[in-house]
Amino acid sequence: MGRSPTDLAIFVGKRLLQLVPVLIGITILTFVFTHLSTINPCAQWYPHADPTTRANCEHLFSQPLSTQYWQYLTNLVHGNWGASVEQVAVYPQIAEGLPATLELVLAALFLMIVIGIPLGVIAAQSSGRWPDHLVRIFYLSGWATPTYLGAVIAAIFVAPYFGLPSHGEYSSLVPPFHQYTHMSVVDALIAGNLPWTLDAIEHLILPAATLAFINMGIATRMTRSSMLEVLPLDYVKSARMKGLSEGWVLYKHALRNSLITTTTVLGVTAGGLLAGTVVVEEVFGWPGIGAYAYTAIGGGGAAPNFDGAIAVVAVFAVGVVVANLIADILYGLLDPRVDWR
Amino acid sequence: MSDPVVSVEGLSIDYVIGAGRFRAVSGVTLSVERGHVVGVVGETGCGKSTLAQAIPRLLPEPPATIGEGRILFQGQDLVQVPLWKMPRIRGTGINMIFQEPLNSLNPAFRIYDQLAEAIYIRRVREKSGAVTDPRAAQAYDYSRSQDPTASEALLRPVVPAGAAARVTRRAVERHGDLKPEVLEYLRLVRINDPETILDLYPHELSGGMRQRVMIAMALSEKPTLLIADEPTSALDVTIQAQVLTLMKELIEEVNTSILFISHDLGVIAETADELGVMYAGKLVEFGPVGELFEHPRHPYTKALLRAAPTRYKSQGPLSSIPGSVPNLSHPPSGCRFHPRCPLMKPNCRIAPGPGLETVRGGAANHTSACFYADAVEALP
Numbered sequence A: 001m002g003r004s005p006t007d008l009a010i011f012v013g014k015r016l017l018q019l020v021p022v023l024i025g026i027t028i029l030t031f032v033f034t035h036l037s038t039i040n041p042c043a044q045w046y047p048h049a050d051p052t053t054r055a056n057c058e059h060l061f062s063q064p065l066s067t068q069y070w071q072y073l074t075n076l077v078h079g080n081w082g083a084s085v086e087q088v089a090v091y092p093q094i095a096e097g098l099p100a101t102l103e104l105v106l107a108a109l110f111l112m113i114v115i116g117i118p119l120g121v122i123a124a125q126s127s128g129r130w131p132d133h134l135v136r137i138f139y140l141s142g143w144a145t146p147t148y149l150g151a152v153i154a155a156i157f158v159a160p161y162f163g164l165p166s167h168g169e170y171s172s173l174v175p176p177f178h179q180y181t182h183m184s185v186v187d188a189l190i191a192g193n194l195p196w197t198l199d200a201i202e203h204l205i206l207p208a209a210t211l212a213f214i215n216m217g218i219a220t221r222m223t224r225s226s227m228l229e230v231l232p233l234d235y236v237k238s239a240r241m242k243g244l245s246e247g248w249v250l251y252k253h254a255l256r257n258s259l260i261t262t263t264t265v266l267g268v269t270a271g272g273l274l275a276g277t278v279v280v281e282e283v284f285g286w287p288g289i290g291a292y293a294y295t296a297i298g299g300g301g302a303a304p305n306f307d308g309a310i311a312v313v314a315v316f317a318v319g320v321v322v323a324n325l326i327a328d329i330l331y332g333l334l335d336p337r338v339d340w341r
Numbered sequence B: 001m002s003d004p005v006v007s008v009e010g011l012s013i014d015y016v017i018g019a020g021r022f023r024a025v026s027g028v029t030l031s032v033e034r035g036h037v038v039g040v041v042g043e044t045g046c047g048k049s050t051l052a053q054a055i056p057r058l059l060p061e062p063p064a065t066i067g068e069g070r071i072l073f074q075g076q077d078l079v080q081v082p083l084w085k086m087p088r089i090r091g092t093g094i095n096m097i098f099q100e101p102l103n104s105l106n107p108a109f110r111i112y113d114q115l116a117e118a119i120y121i122r123r124v125r126e127k128s129g130a131v132t133d134p135r136a137a138q139a140y141d142y143s144r145s146q147d148p149t150a151s152e153a154l155l156r157p158v159v160p161a162g163a164a165a166r167v168t169r170r171a172v173e174r175h176g177d178l179k180p181e182v183l184e185y186l187r188l189v190r191i192n193d194p195e196t197i198l199d200l201y202p203h204e205l206s207g208g209m210r211q212r213v214m215i216a217m218a219l220s221e222k223p224t225l226l227i228a229d230e231p232t233s234a235l236d237v238t239i240q241a242q243v244l245t246l247m248k249e250l251i252e253e254v255n256t257s258i259l260f261i262s263h264d265l266g267v268i269a270e271t272a273d274e275l276g277v278m279y280a281g282k283l284v285e286f287g288p289v290g291e292l293f294e295h296p297r298h299p300y301t302k303a304l305l306r307a308a309p310t311r312y313k314s315q316g317p318l319s320s321i322p323g324s325v326p327n328l329s330h331p332p333s334g335c336r337f338h339p340r341c342p343l344m345k346p347n348c349r350i351a352p353g354p355g356l357e358t359v360r361g362g363a364a365n366h367t368s369a370c371f372y373a374d375a376v377e378a379l380p
């Protein structure tokens, strides 16, 4: 094993193969739990439907869970992700919602990196003194805020204070236009319209900031502790000895090495960020798969949508695995001593 | 004619750990004349590295605090210089080869980038007039020098990761092609085909190679004062010898002033002009190397020389002297050497103990901190 591109490809291939058992496990779990949560959903789904539809439904649900799961899997392999009761197919919903969610999560991640990491550096540099305590209070309050509460406070109090929009991807001034990617900012850019782009960014700020605020703690804390580990090391001393300014020593020589640990932890936050989108997208009317998941599990009084829920959970699982894979790749790129294993 | 590059005057350094506090360096006075090599020897833990790192203000503060004293370097007292101004003095003014050279290269950057950075700093300072000729006798006003890093450091939080290396490289290359000079310094430390190691990372080099790169890096800034803190102790014996030979040649080629810390008397005998002997945080004797070796005027120096296998021969670190190294948090009263001293008399135990005084019948700069310095010669 070494550090050649082939080694990297083998590493990535192996990790992607691991996705198969993860996906099977995840779909079984969610399948079982959704189907156990409502023993007979047919009454709820078809209160006024004709007897045949109702009977078909009840026949389906009277079969053993294993048969039902097999059926689901067979459909899935044939590209049929199922549909909601209203016969809205799951796949297009996911395909359109996923990019919007991705955009939101990436924006949150961006904020976590450009704010959370420097905060960690500042905290480490002033460890034990007041800036350190301030930073700790800041990220602990983010950590302690329930997602729902944070989102609602942001939408109700923060939005008007800063004059920021708190619903949807664009304001009503932006006419509907073709969405190539279903990422609001990217599509506005593709359309080549600057005001639309700015409008999209404005709409992105609050939901992304909310997600970031709640998940930032781990990035700040990791940066702080790994900086504290790196700062007393000899090479930091020799960087100082070269005559580099403290800023250069900290942000180039020390942070470069402490980022090695921080990136792995950022990969772990992917789970938290994705979970957060369920509530944040619902509160901010963001048309992603988080909000879709919220309705699929019966949020807002909707009829439960088993196929939708399973699909979102599976996509989230893939998201978490891929995020960690990316983190591991970054780890290897940042640390020249690492061999691809 | 006295023309010191650096003079340390009555320097005391404390380490504060929790509620405890001990004085690792007590009232050391020592200066390095221009173009001279000054050796400092002493048993392990006597405060050599603490003294060495205090001069460029590299000690972590806390736990270290400079209790009292002055460090005069080019007309300013470094003890009074605010820490944020120290970077302008480090590098081109004072540079250092560390005791643990193997971990002194940043594991995340290629050899080229690390060396180029040092040369870059020197070039920027040369351009801004902060450094004209490092060996010229004038005092430079470092406080007015253009800090090359200020504007670029602002960029740093935004480009934290791998990009930083590239951004720096680009910034560096605006100041001319650094590669020829990088190669030149690598050749200077006798790395034969330097091209092959430019793109390697430190962990891909052997210990001896890393040590040479460190030396090249320190020299490439053409420092006025170079502090070498046991530059060979982390290497195995054959490589030690090579590196030492190399350092001796370089001292002549580059002509910087050097503070050379070691606990190997053989090494000192071959390289130093003057020698300081430290014991339990204090300087107990100082003087020209030859005179110190021939006519030591402190019982501790005498014991050290006796313990050294063969005089003037490099044969590894000091062997033992009877008695044990004192505990610095409760140092012996009066003369700190008294529990181990063959000449000890009752008054040696009384505080404050002997101070450094010029010895009778020796060189003008030969000093010893012993009440009975004249009796030392008679010791076996």
Ligand SMILES: Nc1ncnc2c1ncn2[C@@H]1O[C@H](COP(=O)(O)OP(=O)(O)OP(=O)(O)O)[C@@H](O)[C@H]1O
Pocket (backbone or CB within 6 Å): B015, B017, B024, B042, B043, B044, B045, B046, B047, B048, B049, B050, B051, B060, B063, B099, B263, B328
């Ligand atoms: N960062 C630190 N915190 C607390 N105590 C320290 C620290 N660094 C050194 N000391 C203590 O200060 C004393 C002097 O240490 P120093 O490293 O200066 O000795 P030295 O003469 O260089 O020894 P050696 O020959 O082993 O390198 C020792 O007792 C050591 O334990």
Ligand code: SF4
Pocket (backbone or CB within 6 Å): B298, B299, B300, B335, B336, B337, B338, B341, B342, B343, B344, B345, B348, B354, B369, B370, B371, B372, B373
């Ligand atoms: S002062 Fe006394 S104890 Fe100290 S070295 Fe001299 S003779 Fe020995």
Ligand SMILES: [Mg+2]
Pocket (backbone or CB within 6 Å): B048, B049, B050, B099, B229
């Ligand atoms: Mg030491």
